[in-house]
Amino acid sequence: MIAFSWTFPPDVPELRYAGEMTQVVVLFDEQDDGQVRVQLNMHGWQDGEAWDRGWAYFDRAWDLVLERLRVVFDGGD
Numbered sequence: 001m002i003a004f005s006w007t008f009p010p011d012v013p014e015l016r017y018a019g020e021m022t023q024v025v026v027l028f029d030e031q032d033d034g035q036v037r038v039q040l041n042m043h044g045w046q047d048g049e050a051w052d053r054g055w056a057y058f059d060r061a062w063d064l065v066l067e068r069l070r071v072v073f074d075g076g077d
Contacts, residue, residue, distance in 0.1 A: 002026045006042070009057055014050045022054075036073070038066060 003025045008016040022044040029037040040062055045051055 001028065008054050009061075011057055012050055012054045015054055020046075038069070040066065 003023065005021045006024045007019075007021050010016060022042050025041045025043065027039040027041075029039070031037055042058060042062075045055065
């Protein structure tokens with residue numbers, strides 16, 4: 001497991017420069033077949049239009065990050 005606080009991108013300045021953060025928890029669970037299941041959770045969300053934009057940003061960004069992580073651990077480029 002790894003956990004950390006995460007700020008918002010410049011695309012969401014009203015949250016980034018207000019010091020708003022979420023907490024990210026990444027769990028790693030080795031499966032019986034030797035594969036590793038990775039689960040990413042992001043906590044601390046609030047309601048509002050800026051928070052919705054932040055969610056949309058991270059919904060795209062974490063997919064890319066997790067795919068790059070998979071490629072590295074699978075031995076790809």
